[in-house]
Amino acid sequence: IRVHSDFHHLISRRGFLIAAAGVAASAPMRPVRASATEERRIKVAPSQARLTGTDGPQTPVWAYDGTVPGPTLRLRQREPARIVVDNGLDEDTTVHWHGIRLPNAMDGVPGLTQKPIKPGESFVYEFTPPDAGTFWYHPHADSLVQLGRGLAGALIVEEAEPVAVDRDLLWLLQDWRLAKDGQIAAGFGNMMDAAMSGRVGNVVTINGTVPADQLVKAGERIRLRLANASLARIMALRFEGHRPVVVAIDGQPCDPHEPDSGRLVLAPAMRIDVMLDMQGDPGKRYAVIDDFYDGLAYTLTTLAYDEAPPLRAHPLDAPVGLPRNPLPAPDLAGAERQEIVLQGGMMGGGKLAGVGGMMGMGMPGMNGEAAWAINGTSMTGDGHAGMAPQFTLRRGTTCHLTMRNETAWWHPMHIHGFSMSVLSRNGSSVPHRQWQDTVLLAPKDTIECAFVADNPGDWMLHCHVADHQMAGLMTVFRVT
Ligand code: C2O
Numbered sequence: 001i002r003v004h005s006d007f008h009h010l011i012s013r014r015g016f017l018i019a020a021a022g023v024a025a026s027a028p029m030r031p032v033r034a035s036a037t038e039e040r041r042i043k044v045a046p047s048q049a050r051l052t053g054t055d056g057p058q059t060p061v062w063a064y065d066g067t068v069p070g071p072t073l074r075l076r077q078r079e080p081a082r083i084v085v086d087n088g089l090d091e092d093t094t095v096h097w098h099g100i101r102l103p104n105a106m107d108g109v110p111g112l113t114q115k116p117i118k119p120g121e122s123f124v125y126e127f128t129p130p131d132a133g134t135f136w137y138h139p140h141a142d143s144l145v146q147l148g149r150g151l152a153g154a155l156i157v158e159e160a161e162p163v164a165v166d167r168d169l170l171w172l173l174q175d176w177r178l179a180k181d182g183q184i185a186a187g188f189g190n191m192m193d194a195a196m197s198g199r200v201g202n203v204v205t206i207n208g209t210v211p212a213d214q215l216v217k218a219g220e221r222i223r224l225r226l227a228n229a230s231l232a233r234i235m236a237l238r239f240e241g242h243r244p245v246v247v248a249i250d251g252q253p254c255d256p257h258e259p260d261s262g263r264l265v266l267a268p269a270m271r272i273d274v275m276l277d278m279q280g281d282p283g284k285r286y287a288v289i290d291d292f293y294d295g296l297a298y299t300l301t302t303l304a305y306d307e308a309p310p311l312r313a314h315p316l317d318a319p320v321g322l323p324r325n326p327l328p329a330p331d332l333a334g335a336e337r338q339e340i341v342l343q344g345g346m347m348g349g350g351k352l353a354g355v356g357g358m359m360g361m362g363m364p365g366m367n368g369e370a371a372w373a374i375n376g377t378s379m380t381g382d383g384h385a386g387m388a389p390q391f392t393l394r395r396g397t398t399c400h401l402t403m404r405n406e407t408a409w410w411h412p413m414h415i416h417g418f419s420m421s422v423l424s425r426n427g428s429s430v431p432h433r434q435w436q437d438t439v440l441l442a443p444k445d446t447i448e449c450a451f452v453a454d455n456p457g458d459w460m461l462h463c464h465v466a467d468h469q470m471a472g473l474m475t476v477f478r479v480t
């Protein structure tokens, strides 16, 4: 797997930055509750952030309400929300509520579901989240740049009945490509990124800062919500000395399970909720390691136990599983089959994979030029390019969707408006009754999913590596 060539250098620089940082990166989330309709107003505008800690340089960012990440929005399952977004940028924006099953007009895709929010203008988003879980929000206009400059925040939909844990923590993970002076590096959308792994950066933050120790207590049970808001970085997290139990993926509860080989694989846009029974020793430290890219493992952060004796002698008896969300059950026997094939990208030797002739010309990925395609067609940019839907589903039918990756690269494929039951990967059935809105395909993978097309409208289906999306790995389907 290729990453940006500065990576080695900057990771070691980052090691230094970790030592210098003194801020705890996660804080407990306190439930604050009020009226029936949750009302919020958020402003999108340039701001400054100290990403590498209080002693680090100021980085000019774009932010929701001035902070990176944006404020954590807490909504309640089945209770209406109204969120007013004010655009203080010099360019159009929108907000997409990633993973929320909502009316099409609230989905935040400019030119497809709404007019872009012009500089100085506002847009009112109103929806009632049907599902509890861990979601997030981000722009869907000039996505590569706006997300890459910091526009992302967590959206947590609370269960009707609180889940029994000692602490409920969020790690919103962002990957930044910073220059030596702490500025966000220029060169968004360059050909190498676009046609290969995307813009993988050199600094990873948890909740907006390079993480210091995470303070924990022996014996406590933590619900840890992991959300990868990176442009392109895939993570595989290992918790030394701990056995995290996956209880939800992309906000949707699954059968509780320990992940394969103990690694939590978190592609861009994915969320994983784990239950962590803190069985380490008081006073000890345990690394959290990301080792997705071969030879480039690094310590993301460290779990640091305080000296206090364990909170309880044995782990909690309470089951770790979460209540399921009201997802419509696919009717596989009566399903309509659709297939999408992912094509394009640079080959190992620097050649383009042939995509039905259309990929032959020019250099890929230069400012929206196509490097990728779905079923032979490249839809570039942010979805405003008028394009006939790839397929149309009658409302209420089950869609059995096969996604086939013909490329030599990894792609987290994301569906808007729906959550998909993940049926099989390369012919083997996927256990744990998993539902996902973002499914990671390894090179040459074939994945089968199913969902009930119960939500009318034109919906995006795209790779969430922002460079790939902008350079053609995107399509639209319609539910009528
Ligand atoms: Cu996070 Cu088109 O989405």
Ligand code: CU
Residues within 6 Å of the ligand: 096, 097, 098, 099, 414, 415, 416, 417
């Ligand atoms: Cu989305």
Ligand code: CU
Residues within 6 Å of the ligand: 410, 411, 412, 463, 464, 465, 468, 469, 473
């Ligand atoms: Cu991709």
